[in-house]
Amino acid sequence: MDGKPLWPLAGLSFGVALGFAGAFGGFGAFFIVLFLGALGFLGGRAIEGNRDLRQLFTSMNTGRRSR
Numbered sequence: 471m472d473g474k475p476l477w478p479l480a481g482l483s484f485g486v487a488l489g490f491a492g493a494f495g496g497f498g499a500f501f502i503v504l505f506l507g508a509l510g511f512l513g514g515r516a517i518e519g520n521r522d523l524r525q526l527f528t529s530m531n532t533g534r535r536s537r
Contacts, residue, residue, distance in 0.1 A: 484507055492500035 487507070488500060488503055491503040
């Protein structure tokens with residue numbers, strides 16, 4: 471690939487999975503998919519060696535302007 475992150479595709483896939491779980495399995499299935507997805511995300515970050523959650527959340531706010 472050209473080095474671009476696949477986050478939009480991963481987000482779309484996760485959203486579709488949550489949608490199917492909610493539509494066909496109800497709220498319980500929706501919550502289980504959401505929880506396991508978040509757990510998998512954190513596990514992947516730990517495997518990469520990037521476990522600092524503060525860095526994750528501060529990188530989301532770097533593009534905001536102060537008013």
